[in-house]
Amino acid sequence: MSSSLSSGTAPRVAPAGTASLAERIQGSVLLPGQGGYREEKAVYNTALEHRPALVVAAASAEDVRTAVAFAAEHGMAVAVQATGHGAAAPAIDTLMISTRRMSGVEIDPDRRTALVQAGALWQDVIDAAAPHGLAPLNGSSPGVGVVGYTLGGGLGLMSRTHGYAADHVLSIDLVTASGEETTATPDRHPDLFWALRGGKGNFGVVTAMEFGLFPVPNVYAGALILPGRSASEAMLAWRAWTADCPEEMTSSLALLRLPDAPPIPEPLRGRLSVALRFVHLGSPQHGERLVAPFRAMEPIVDTVREMSYTDIASVYSDPVAPTPYRQRCIMLDGLGDDGVRTMVELAGPDSDCTDMIVELRHLGGALSRPPRVPSAVGRRDATFTLTTLSEVPAGAGPGADPGEGALLERMRVHYAGRRFINFLSGPDASDLTREAFDADTYSRLVRVKSHYDPNNIFRANHNIAPEPEHV
Structure with missing residues (x-):
């Protein structure tokens, strides 16, 4: 047992109470101003600054249970963090539970499943599953936490073939607002199991999760990057190509504006480029035929090749260093010529846009089919997601970037009526939570929330009140 309870900013509870908590925690209890506090509360998305009253660096599910019970006793909100990629609201005067030390991963190759603890990253699972020829339904960045990604649905690199990551969850261990440890499955607490898969961290602190894996020894994958002047041509070609694309192919198109500095490759620095990303689960020969039309457009970078799934991070090459950004998303019913013109006008080579990344991800396939066990993940009839990523100053206030706001407003002619909750991050993202669900789904989520967290202890998140x- 370790703790850091010397001098520092006073917590919301009496020092004696905090010391008592530390005595019962296997991990650490950290207060403002003490060594380790700043590092433990740090987020990947530095547009938000957390200022919790105290941090519990949990080492076990029992630590989580003890921390939640303590917060409830003292009337404190509970914030939960593994990596902080999807941070949606600043955690102010909360008890923050850091789960990053709970990073265990167990693979069952016979059942093709993974059992992971709350702080596990996707790279942990990829590396553990690969020796068995298996892979998880991770997203573009293996540095993202497994639990938060999956609770938001999980739109990943093999989604058109296998669906959302949430579709393949088998069980979820969690601590509820009452401090009770429980397990949700399709047969045990089915309403909670439904809500957890899609409703994010509103219903408890997840301590472990079991989910299915898939046989994926190798993939044909990578990126073709074209000069920015090709934006309109590439977008029109990719849109037509997706119309009859096989489900074995998951792809995206992004208009990238990258910094004029290392480690960005020189051809991409400080200028617009068009990135086409592909992950194909069929034969390399079939994959090569599928991407041939885009290779004919003379890309300036070509990384598409057969690769081990352990190299899958190279497809997007997402940045590893923390950065301040705002991410917004709408789901599109389709993408007509007017939509392409709008995107090129507002984010293309002749626009005034200087620092916004715009991405379209192709949906359909297995994403369009209902899962065997229903969940709160919705809008399975959408064709694309449209996501914007804007750099913002650390600690920036609410409100969309002008360019980002104009683009999303103009694209509402194709707006399918909802957002994708995992692609809402940064200042004021929590305010958009309701727009991620249809009215019936949101009403049901509110009822589940009212039952399991009537005092809204878990509110420093994409909050569902x-x-x-009950409040």
């Missing part, structure tokens, strides 16, 4: 009479 309980019914007013």
Whole structure:
């Protein structure tokens, strides 16, 4: 047992109470101003600054249970963090539970499943599954936490073939607002199991999760990057190509504006480029035929090749260093010529846009089919996601970037009525949570929230508030 309870900013509870908590925690209890506090609360998305009253660096599910019970006893909100990629609200005067030390991963190759603890990253699972020829349904960045990604649905690199990551969850261990440890499955607490898969961290602190893996020894994958002047041509070609694309192919198109500095490759520095990303689960020969039309457009970078799934991070090459950004997303019913013209006008080579990344991800395939066990993940009839990523100053206030706001507003002619919750991050993202669900789904989520967290202890997140009479 370790703790850091010397001098520092006073917590919301009496020092004696905090010391008592530290005595019962296997991990650490950290207060503002003490060594390790700043590092433990640090986020990947530095547009948000957390200022919790205290941090519990949990080492076990029992630590989580003890911390939640302590917060409830002292009337504190609970924030949970593994990596901080998807941070949606600043955690102010909360008890923050850091799960990054709970990073265990167990692979069952016979059942093709993984059992992971709350702080595991996707790279942990990829590396553990690969020796068995298996792979998880991770996203573009293997540095993202497994639990937060999956609770938001999980739109990944093999999604058109296998669906959302949430579709393949088998069980979820968690601590509820009452401090009770429980397990949600399709047969045990089915309403909670439904809500957790899509409703993010509103219903408890997940301590472990079991989910399915897939046989994927190798993939044909990578990126073709074209000069920015090709934006309109590439977008029109890619849109037509996706119309009859096989489900074995998951792809995206992004208009990239990257910094004029290392480690960005020289041809991409400080200028617009068009990135086409592909992950194909069929034969390399079939994959090569599929991407041939885009290779004919003379890309300035070509990394598409057969690769081990352990190299899958190279497809997107997402930045590793923390950065301040705002991410927004809408789901599109389709993408007509007017939509392409709008995107090129507002984010293309002749636009005034200087620092915004715009990405389209192709949906459909297995994403369009309902899962065997229903979940709160919705809008399975959408064709694309449209995501914007804007760099913002650290600690920036709410409100969209002008270019980002103009683009999303103009694209509402194709707006399918909802957002994708995992692609809402940064200042004021929590305010958009309701728009990620249809009315019936949101009402059901509120009812589940009212039952399991009537006092809204878990509110430093993409918050779903309980019914007013429960607060």
